[in-house]
Amino acid sequence: MPVVHRLGLTGGIGSGKSSVARLLEARGAEVIDADAISRACTAAGGSAMRAIAETFGPDFVDADGALHRGNMRQHVFTHPDAKAQLEGILHPLIAAQIRLQAGNSNAPCLVFDVPLLVESPRWRPQLDHVVVVDCTQETQVRRVQNRNGWDLATITRVMQQQSTRSQRLAAADIVLFNDGNEMEHLRSLVSDLAGQFGL
Template sequence: MPARPAWRLGLTGGIGSGKSTLAKLLQSHGADLIDADAISRASTAAAGSAIAAITQAFGPDFITRDGALDRQRMREHVFAHPEAREALERIVHPLVSAEIQRQAAACSSPCIVFDVPLLVESPHWRSQLDRVLVVDCSPATQIRRVQQRSGWPVETIEAVMRTQSPRLQRLKAADAVVHNDADDMAPLQASAKALAQRFGL
């Protein structure tokens, strides 16, 4: 009997939810991890695959001295000009998608975890996945964690949260929800272990 194709799990959650922590825990149990955000950051790092097109579309003022995207400047720009976000996504998303598919083809684990911050916002993702896992916590917990981690002001964190899908929309899209309001890591570790067993790791 042929082996079952690898499970393709989409993992998402709002900023500060603990999504990336759960992804690393699943990886420690043997899952292959594809981090869409890391791939996206690489495409806009110095000499990244998106830099030439970003320079052409937005101008050299959005590129740092070392040849990377000026993230702070772009973040402020897209908050003020929503159409700029769409233009940036038209450049970055196809490059990220191609690299994700390349990495997925090279995976050998019975379970591939796709860590995708904007999974719910991107309609093409659902058809490529077997299950969607959402890491959820309260907005207050999100804000507190991002403040502790990054030192951002509340207004900046709330602005990022508004660019992400609403909490209820994420929960509606989920096949499974991992609740992560606790500061203690033990419940998240237990959830990761249960998911690993469920998906053949």
């Protein structure tokens, strides 16, 4: 049996984590995207929607039957217990789908793209290495403003929900410093990383 490397990939909002995941996938890694799984669970007809409607009520289901993300985002920011309730619904569903995807993969390297990898202690024992995509907070804010059009207050609230930059760096086995706007530089960093794991 060939060795399968299990990498955890994380980074704060606007760090470039998704770009790194796409580049690794292009090199032959299998990317298991926790955010994509979460979105599928909360789409119309998704496996989480019945429990979300029963727990939070109709204001949190949009006209199509999917999660009303704007209402939920605001609710979670103002009601800390709601975040735990939502995670209690989503996390078991996401974990089951991740196990299924990992078990069905034949790739030489599995990349677990997990935004809250540092915050959740259950992840580290399942991984060979933790890869953190890093940049300054100023760069994070600029990128998210350009990409999402959010105001500074919204970006700051999201960043405060995530682990701090120092916490991510402390958890890292490998750091990709992605502070510029040069895609070629990031591609070079990922190429070096991929080479370490047979990609």
